[in-house]
Amino acid sequence: MIETMFSALYAMLTSPYMMGLMLLAVAIGLVVGVTPGIGGRLSIALAIPFVFGMETIPGAVFLLTMHAVNGTSGQISSIMFGVPGDGDDAATTIDGYPMAKKGEAGRALGASVTASGVGGVIGAIVFAVMIPVLEPVVLAFSPAEFFLLALLGITFIAFLAGREQIFKGLIVGLFGMMLATVGMDPYTGTPRFAGNFLFLWDGMSLITAILALFAIPEMIALAVKGGSISAVPVATAKYSYRELFQGVMEVPRHWWLALRTSIIGAVVGMIPGLGSSAAAWFCYGHAIQTSKTPERFGKGAVEGVIAPETGSNAREGGALLPTLFFGIPASSGMAVLMGAFLILGIQPGPSMITDRLDLVWTLIWALVVGNLIAVTFLLFIMRWAVLLTFVNGAVLVPYIVVMAVIGAYVSEGQWQNLVILVVLSAIGYGLLRFNWPRAPFVIGIVLGKIAEESLHKALELWGLKFFTRPLSLVLISLIVTTIGIAVYQNLRPRVTAQQPPVSR
Amino acid sequence: MSRISRLFTFAVALVASAMPAVQASGQSGADYFRGKTITYIVATSPGGGYDTYGRLVAEYMQRYLPGATVLVRNMPGAGHLVGTNAIFAAKPDGLTIGTFNTGLIYSQLIRHSGVRFDLERMSWIGKAANDARIIAIAQQSPIKTYRDLIEQKQPVAFAAAGIGSAAYVETVMLTSALKLPIKVLTGYNGSDDMMAMRRGEVVGSISARSTWDPFVRNGYARYIAQIGGDQTDVPQLADLVTDPAAKALIALIRTQCDVSRLTAGPPDIPPDRLAALRNAFRLAMEDKELLAKAEKIGIPIEPAYGDTVLRLVTEALNQSPATIELLAEALTRK
Numbered sequence: 001m002i003e004t005m006f007s008a009l010y011a012m013l014t015s016p017y018m019m020g021l022m023l024l025a026v027a028i029g030l031v032v033g034v035t036p037g038i039g040g041r042l043s044i045a046l047a048i049p050f051v052f053g054m055e056t057i058p059g060a061v062f063l064l065t066m067h068a069v070n071g072t073s074g075q076i077s078s079i080m081f082g083v084p085g086d087g088d089d090a091a092t093t094i095d096g097y098p099m100a101k102k103g104e105a106g107r108a109l110g111a112s113v114t115a116s117g118v119g120g121v122i123g124a125i126v127f128a129v130m131i132p133v134l135e136p137v138v139l140a141f142s143p144a145e146f147f148l149l150a151l152l153g154i155t156f157i158a159f160l161a162g163r164e165q166i167f168k169g170l171i172v173g174l175f176g177m178m179l180a181t182v183g184m185d186p187y188t189g190t191p192r193f194a195g196n197f198l199f200l201w202d203g204m205s206l207i208t209a210i211l212a213l214f215a216i217p218e219m220i221a222l223a224v225k226g227g228s229i230s231a232v233p234v235a236t237a238k239y240s241y242r243e244l245f246q247g248v249m250e251v252p253r254h255w256w257l258a259l260r261t262s263i264i265g266a267v268v269g270m271i272p273g274l275g276s277s278a279a280a281w282f283c284y285g286h287a288i289q290t291s292k293t294p295e296r297f298g299k300g301a302v303e304g305v306i307a308p309e310t311g312s313n314a315r316e317g318g319a320l321l322p323t324l325f326f327g328i329p330a331s332s333g334m335a336v337l338m339g340a341f342l343i344l345g346i347q348p349g350p351s352m353i354t355d356r357l358d359l360v361w362t363l364i365w366a367l368v369v370g371n372l373i374a375v376t377f378l379l380f381i382m383r384w385a386v387l388l389t390f391v392n393g394a395v396l397v398p399y400i401v402v403m404a405v406i407g408a409y410v411s412e413g414q415w416q417n418l419v420i421l422v423v424l425s426a427i428g429y430g431l432l433r434f435n436w437p438r439a440p441f442v443i444g445i446v447l448g449k450i451a452e453e454s455l456h457k458a459l460e461l462w463g464l465k466f467f468t469r470p471l472s473l474v475l476i477s478l479i480v481t482t483i484g485i486a487v488y489q490n491l492r493p494r495v496t497a498q499q500p501p502v503s504r
Numbered sequence: 505m506s507r508i509s510r511l512f513t514f515a516v517a518l519v520a521s522a523m524p525a526v527q528a529s530g531q532s533g534a535d536y537f538r539g540k541t542i543t544y545i546v547a548t549s550p551g552g553g554y555d556t557y558g559r560l561v562a563e564y565m566q567r568y569l570p571g572a573t574v575l576v577r578n579m580p581g582a583g584h585l586v587g588t589n590a591i592f593a594a595k596p597d598g599l600t601i602g603t604f605n606t607g608l609i610y611s612q613l614i615r616h617s618g619v620r621f622d623l624e625r626m627s628w629i630g631k632a633a634n635d636a637r638i639i640a641i642a643q644q645s646p647i648k649t650y651r652d653l654i655e656q657k658q659p660v661a662f663a664a665a666g667i668g669s670a671a672y673v674e675t676v677m678l679t680s681a682l683k684l685p686i687k688v689l690t691g692y693n694g695s696d697d698m699m700a701m702r703r704g705e706v707v708g709s710i711s712a713r714s715t716w717d718p719f720v721r722n723g724y725a726r727y728i729a730q731i732g733g734d735q736t737d738v739p740q741l742a743d744l745v746t747d748p749a750a751k752a753l754i755a756l757i758r759t760q761c762d763v764s765r766l767t768a769g770p771p772d773i774p775p776d777r778l779a780a781l782r783n784a785f786r787l788a789m790e791d792k793e794l795l796a797k798a799e800k801i802g803i804p805i806e807p808a809y810g811d812t813v814l815r816l817v818t819e820a821l822n823q824s825p826a827t828i829e830l831l832a833e834a835l836t837r838k
Contacts, residue, residue, distance in 0.1 A: 045550030049559070052797065139703050184582075186691045189667025198589065198618055201582035272699050326702065327718050328695045335694060336550065342718075343801045349722040413579060414586075453691050460689050461661070461705055 008361035012061070012369065021058055022366065025065035026373045032066075033073035033085065035407065043070065044336045051340060057362055059344040064363055065370035067337055068316045072116040072374045075309055076382075079108045080389050081229065081400045082218035083211065085407070087277025088312040090210045090442045091284040095297060095304025097218065102300055103232030105389045106240070106382070110247020112305045113378045115258060118251055119310030120371030122262035123269070123317025124364050130270065131353065131360075134321050141271045144466035146454035148475035150447040153278065155479055156285030157440040158486035159294060166490060169440045172431065176444020177451075179204045186453045199414040206277070206445060207411040212424030213441055215404040217432040220425075222393040229389040229396070241383055248379070250302045257287060257303055258310050265311030269318030272330040273454075277446045283311030285443075289482065298437070317367055324348050324360065533776040534783070536598070538571035544767075545602030547587025549580040553714070556803060557632050557765040558603045564788035569780065583669055584608060585618040592621035594770045598777035601629060601769040606760050607670020609820050614832045624821055625771040627778050628814040630785040634806045635764035636713040636733025637674060637757060639741070640725045642701045647708075650729045650744050659687040663697035663706040666690060674757055675710040676834035678741075681750045701725060714803070732761025734806075752827060759820040763813055782810045 012018050032043040044063055051059040074085030079096030092112060099108035130137065141149075157173040158166055182193045183203035194200035222229060251258055261283035268279040287307035288294045297304050319330040327348040329335035338348055346352075352360055388396065408421045431438050458466040466472060544565075546558035559576050566574035579587035584605040594600035611619050641647045647656070662679075664672040667690050679686045686708070692700055698719050700706045709716075713733060719725055730738040731754055742754045767785060769778070788794055789807035798805045808816075823831075 042550045045555060045559075049563070052800075142700075142703050142705060184666065186666065189672075189690075196617060198582040198586045201585070201618070202580070273696055322699075326699075327722055328698050328702070332549075332694070335552065339552065339556065345800070347718070347721075349718065351722075412581065413577070414581065457689060457691055 004357050005361050008358055009365045012362060012365055018058060018061060021062045022065050022370055022373060025062045026069050026370055026377065029066040029069040029370075030073040030374060030378070033070040034076060035085070035403075035410075043067075044333070044340055048340050048343060051344060054344065056344045056346060057359060060341060060346060060359065061362060061366040063337060063340050064320070064366050067333060068120060068313070068367050068370050069374040070333075071312050071316070072113065072120075072371070072378065075112045075116065075305075076109065076378075076385060077400075077403070079112060079305070080105055080385065081215070081396070083215040083400055083404055083407075085207075087206050087210060087442065087446055088280030088308060090214060090277075091280040091308035091312075091439075092305055093214050094284070094439050095299075095301050097214075098298065098300035099302070099305070100229055100389045101231055103230040103389075104243075104300065105230065105386045106243035107247040107250070108300075108302070108305050109382050109386065110244040110379065111250040111302050112247075112309045113375055113382065114248045114251040115306040115309040116313040117371045117375035118258055119262045119265060119313035120316065120374075121368050122259065122310070123266045123314030124367035124371075125317075126263060126266035126314065127317040127321055127367070128364055130266075130318075130321060131325070134270070134325055137267075138270055138272075138322055138326075140471055141273075142461075142469075143273075143454040143457035144462065144469055144472050145475060146271075146273055147451055147458050147466075148472055148479065149274065149282075150278075150451035150454065152475060152479050152482065153282055153285060153443060153447045154451065155482045155486070156281070156289065157443055158483070159285065159288045160297075160437060160439045160443070165437055166486070168436045172437055173440030173444040176441040176446075177448035178444075179209060180445045180448030181452070187456045197416065199412070199416045203449065204445065205408070205412050205414075205417050205420065208408040208417045208421050209424055209445055210442060211404045211408050212421045213428040213431070213438050216401065216421070216425035217428040217438075219397045219401050219404075220429050221432055223397050226393060228392055233390070244379060244382055244386075247302075251306060254303055254306055257290070258306055260290075261286060261307045262310045262314040265314035266318035268311070269315030269330060270321050272322055272328055274450065277442075278450065279315040280308035280312040281443055281446060283307040284439075289485070298439070313371065317364075320363065320367075324352050324363070325350055533780040534569060536777055537569045537780065540571075540599060541573045541575055542566075542569070542598070543600050543602075544574050544576050545587050545591050545600065546576055546578050547580065547584040547591075547602065547604035548578065550578050553803070554603055554605070554765070556801065560794060560797065561603070561632060561765075561767055561785070561788060564791050564794045565781070565784045567791070568784035568787040582618055583666070585611070585616075589618075589620040591768065592626065592770055596627070596770045596772040596774075598769065598773045598781060601627075601767060601781065603765065603767050605670055606763050606766060607673065609760065609817065610670060610673045610831060612821065613823055613828055622771070623817050624814075627769040627771060627773040627781075628810055628817065629767040629769060629778070629781050630789065630807060630809045631763050631767070631813050632765035632789065632807055633714075633804050634733055634762055636735065636761050637710060637731040638713045638716060638727045638738060639708060639710050639729045640701075640716050640720065641708045641728050642704070642706070642725050643723060644704065645707045647728065648726075650739065650741070653708075653728060654682070654684060656685040659685045660707040661705065662686045662688050662708045662710065663692040663700050664688050664690050664709070665693050665697070670760065671709075671711050673831065673834055674760075677753055677830060678710060678757075680834065681747075681753045681830065682745060698724070732758045749826070752824070753830070756820060756823060756827065759816055763808070763816050763820075766813060778810075785809065 044067055074089040075092045077083040078089040078093040080100050082093055082097035084090040084093045096108045157169050160169060182200055184201050185192050191201055264283050264286060265279040268274055268282055284307050287303045288297045319334050323329045323334045323338050329338045408417050544558060544562040546555050548554045562574040562576045566572060579590055588604040588608055591602040609623060612623055647653050662675060664675045672690060675688055689706060697709045702724060727738040729741040729744060731741050742751060786809050795805060
C-alpha cells in the first residue's frame with residue numbers, strides 16, 4: 001500500500017509528459033472557472049474528444065486536474081467584483097467583496113486561493129482515509145438525512161442575518177425558498193409557477209438568480225457611487241506581494257477552522273444527492289456559528305472567505321469516492337467525469353481498490369499536485385489582478401455587467417433568463433439599497449429544493465417515522481441546538497446598543 | 505410559323521427552363537452543404553448518453569458532408585421538450601438537426617401541454633442504437649425471478665426518475681397493466697436510483713439496460729426480465745405474460761427500445777438535402793473509426809435509417825384509445 005502510494009507520486013513527478021499535461025489542465029481549468037456560467041461539466045465534455053487517444057492514467061489525470069481546479073478561479077471575480085461564478089462562489093462573495101471594497105482585495109485573494117489549495121489537499125487526504133469506511137458512511141445518509149441536513153443549513157440563516165436583522169433574513173430566505181418551488185413539482189409532475197414557459201420547468205436558473213442578487217446590484221451601486229471598487233485610493237492601499245502573503249498567512253492562523261471546513265466539505269461531497277453548492281454554504285454557516293465575533297461576518301471577515309473556499313475544493317476529493325468505488329457519481333460534474341473515465345478504459349466499481357490501486361493513488365496525488373500548481377500560479381499573477389479593484393467604476397462596470405449577462409445566458413442557453421436577470425436585479429438592488437441581507441436568499445434557493453424533494457421521498461418511504469432514525473435524531477438535536485443558540489443570542493441584552501447597519 | 509413549331513419552341517423552352525432546375529437540385533444535395541454550418545441540437549446538458557451519441561454522430565456526419573461543419577449545441581430543459589421544440593420549429597433548410605429522447609412519443613400521445621411538435625411530420629434521418637429496458641432487482645432481495653416478483657404479498661418499492669420522464673411512464677404503465685405489486689417512488693434522478701438500491705430503500709427499478717449494466721456487473725443488482733434488445737441472458741417480458749392488453753403495452757415500449765439515440769430534423773426539409781443527410785448518417789454509422797470508438801466507450805451501435813425509423817415512429821404513435829387512456833392515467837397522480 002505505502003509503496004504503491006509513493007511510487008505513484010514518484011512516477012507522476014518525474015514524468016515531464018505528465019507534469020506538462022497537468023500544467024495544461026490547470027491552465028484550462030482556471031480559465032474556464034473564471035467565466036461565470038460555464039461549469040467544469042462543460043469543459044470536461046468538450047475535452048473528451050481529445051482524451052480519446054490518450055493512455056488511461058495521463059488521460060484521467062488530465063481530466064481530474066482540470067475539474068478539480070475549476071472552482072479555484074471562480075473566487076477571483078467573486079472577491080474583486082462581487083460576481084460569483086456559481087452557487088458556492090456566492091458564499092465567498094459575502095465577505096470577499098466587502099474586503100475588496102476596503103482595499104484589501106490582495107489579502108482576501110491570498111487567503112481564498114490558499115484556502116482552496118488547502119481544501120483541495122485535505123480533501124484528497126480525506127479521500128485516502130475514508131476509503132475503508134466509505135460504504136457505511138455513504139449508505140447512512142438517506143433522503144431523511146438529506147432533508148434534515150437541508151433544514152440545518154436553513155437554520156443557519158438565523159446567524160447569517162445577524163442579530164438586528166433576523167426577521168429580514170427570514171423574509172429573504174423564504175423568498176429564496178419560494179423561488180426554489182418554481183418548476184416541475186417533484187411529486188405531482190405538474191409545472192408550478194411556470195405555466196407554459198418551458199425554460200422554467202427545470203426550476204429557476206440558480207446562476208441567473210445569484211448574478212442578479214449579487215453582481216448586478218453591486219455594479220449599480222458602484223456606478224451610482226462613482227469611483228472605484230476599493231474605497232481606499234491606490235496610493236495608500238497595499239497591493240504588493242506582501243499584502244497577498246498576509247492573506248496566505250491568514251489560513252495557518254485559522255488552521256483549526258480550515259481543517260474543520262475542509263472535512264465538512266469533503267464529507268458533504270461524498271454523499272450523492274446533496275448538491276454541489278451545499279458544501280460551501282454549510283462551511284460558511286459553520287464559520288459564523290462557531291465564531292466568537294459573528295457580527296464581523298458580511299463586512300469583510302477573512303474567515304468568511306476561508307471557510308467556503310476550503311469547503312468547495314475539498315468537496316471534489318470527497319465526490320470522487322463514490323464515483324470511483326461505487327460507480328455512482330456524486331454530482332453532475334462527476335457524472336461527466338465518470339463518462340470520460342469509461343472512455344479511458346477505467347471501470348469504476350469496488351474492484352478499483354484491489355485491481356487499480358496505482359490509478360487510485362495517482363488520482364489522489366493529481367488532486368494534491370494540481371491544487372498546489374493552481375495556487376502557486378494564481379498567487380503569482382494575482383498581484384496585478386488586484387489592481388483592477390482600483391480602476392474607476394465607469395470603466396469597469398460595463399465589462400462586468402456584460403460578463404454577468406453572458407454568464408446568465410450561457411449557463412442554460414435560454415434568452416428568457418435575461419428577463420429574469422433584469423427583474424431579480426431590481427429586487428437585488430432594492431435589498432442592497434435598504435440594507436437587507438442577501439445571503440439567506442441563496443441558502444433558500446439552494447437548500448429549499450433539496451429539502452422539498454427529500455421530504456417527499458422520506459415521507460413516502462417511512463412516513464413520519466423517519467424522524468426516529470438514529471442519524472435523524474442526531475441531526476434533529478443539532479437543529480434544535482442551533483435554533484436555541486439563535487434564540488438565546490436574540491433575547492440576550494444587547495452589549496452594543498447601536499450597531500451600524502449591516503449589508504450582507 | 506405554325507402552331508406546331510410554336511408548340512415545339514414552347515416545349516424546348518420548358519425543357520430548357522427545367523434543366524437548370526434539375527441540375528440545381530442535383531447539385532443541392534450534398535453540394536448544398538458545402539461551406540455551410542449545420543447545428544446539431546442535443547436536448548440535454550453536456551455529458552451523459554444523449555450528448556455522447558450526439559457528439560459522435562455529429563463528428564462523423566461532418567466527415568461525409570464534404571465542406572460542411574457540424575456543430576453540437578446543447579439545449580437542455582423540461583425533459584428534452586425545449587430542445588425538441590427548437591428542432592421542430594427550426595427553418596427546414598437542413599442546417600438544423602438534432603437528437604432527443606424517444607420517450608417524447610408518450611408525451612405526444614397524451615397531448616402533453618409542453619409538446620409543440622409532431623414527431624410523425626419530422627424529417628427522420630436515422631437512429632444509432634437499441635436500448636433494451638430491464639427490470640433490475642437489488643442483489644440482497646429474495647426476489648430472483650419475475651414470478652417471485654408477482655407473487656409478493658406486500659408491494660415492494662421501485663425507484664423511478666421524475667414524473668413525466670420516459671422511465672417513469674414505463675414503470676407506471678407496466679405496474680398497472682401487469683398488476684405488479686410495486687410502489688413507485690419518484691424523483692430519483694441521475695444515478696440516485698442506484699444509490700437508493702444500495703441503501704436498501706428500494707428493491708427495484710425499470711430502466712434502460714445500458715445505464716444499469718455496470719451496476720449489475722459490480723454485483724449490486726440482477727435483471728429478472730427484459731423488453732427489446734438482442735441479449736439472451738435475461739428472459740423477455742413479453743414471453744412471461746399472457747394478457748393481450750399487457751402484450752400490446754410491452755410492444756409499445758419495445759418500439760421505444762428499437763428507436764433509440766435518434767437523429768431528426770424539422771418537417772419539410774427538401775428531399776435532396778434530406779437524402780444527403782441520411783446518406784451521411786448511414787456512412788457515419790458504417791465508419792470503422794466510429795465503430796471502434798463506440799466499442800471503446802462501450803455504447804452499442806445498431807443503426808436504422810430514414811424511412812424505417814419513420815415507420816417505427818408512426819406505428820408507435822398509432823395507439824388504441826385504451827392504451828392512450830392507460831398512458832394518461834399513468835401520468836396523473838392519484
